[in-house]
Amino acid sequence: MQKWVLRTQASNNCAAACGHGHTVCVTGAGGFIASWLVKLLLEKGYTVRGTVRNPDDDEKNAHLRSLDGAAEQLTLVRADLLDMESLAAAFRGCQGVFHAASPVTDDPEKMIEPAVEGTKNVIHAAADVGGVRRVVFTSSIGTVYMGSHHAPGAEVDETCWSDLDYCRNTKNWYCYAKTVAEQVAWELAEQRQLDLVVVNPSLVLGPLLQPSVNASSCHILKYLDGSVKTYADAVQAYVHVRDVRDAWVYEEPSACGQYLCAGHVLHRGEVCRILAKMFPEYPVPTECKGGAGETKKGCRFSSRRLAELGVGVAPASLCLHDTVNSLQVKGLLPRRTTAVADPPVIS
Ligand SMILES: NC(=O)c1ccc[n+]([C@@H]2O[C@H](COP(=O)([O-])OP(=O)(O)OC[C@H]3O[C@@H](n4cnc5c(N)ncnc54)[C@H](OP(=O)(O)O)[C@@H]3O)[C@@H](O)[C@H]2O)c1
Structure with missing residues (x-):
């Protein structure tokens, strides 16, 4: 299928519609990525409407309410992806919509309907209310690379789609749902x-x-808290949350189509070795599960579209360092006594 639509005339006004005096809505505002997006949008002077499933949950929403500018510029509204009316009410009067809400799980019962029907509802609601100049959808690289049609080491870019049959056969319901959701979008x-x-x-x-x-933070936590004794023979690309450029593509008039934000591909073994070097006080696994060694080679993800626009990504070591540091500061990972080394730089 065609990978992206051409920008409409309305989008050419997007750059003029940035920051002060403009209202945008972020779905799933309390999530990991969306919370950073809300923070950035407030710093830029936007009036932000954040959708949450329970605005009365003070504990869950406190981090949003305490952001600089939140008292004056942030409203939390109740919305569920499966309730189009609640989305339309949240989007009314907004010039921009950031769709970041989604379950992140491999359970098909929990994943598929909110991801796919929820995304349909977001698009319809944004179109129905009128006045929305641009919708920015946080999708996933899981929509482009999953399948056996990419040879190990092959470059994957925005022209690719994941293979839905492969996702179904391997029960990768997260990638399946995100791919269908993006195609529908x-x-x-x-x-x-x-x-x-x-x-x-x-x-x-x-x-x-x-x-x-x-x-995604749990993916790292499990290597430090002793809950896994080995690492999988698998590879993954990592990107820093500050390099997920939703706000940037909203404001950039020439932005269109998809932007892979993929960062560096590391084998799980390499991740564990970096963690062990930076945080030697934790019981980081040293052995690959299954005994066959580190055989898997991933795709290479093109960051050409972002790079052409002057956007770079942080090294994976910094992603790992900042995650662990934050888990410690928040008390989600008990601190141990040994000093933490500086992050090694991985290019
Ligand atoms: N983190 C990653 O590594 C990563 C990578 C690629 C793409 N993404 C995508 O980025 C987006 C955000 O991911 P994240 O890691 O920030 O996830 P997250 O922290 O788990 O946040 C997900 C958010 O979605 C909301 N949500 C889930 N189901 C909903 C529903 N039915 N109605 C309304 N809201 C619902 C959750 O609300 P509640 O708090 O009420 O549950 C939560 O605020 C997702 O679309 C994800 O697929 C994430």
């Missing part, structure tokens, strides 16, 4: 003449603003 945006831009991050790490551990 492009189809509906074209039908509804809505300006859609998609950001596709790899696994996102960095400091947490929210009070609890999200799935």
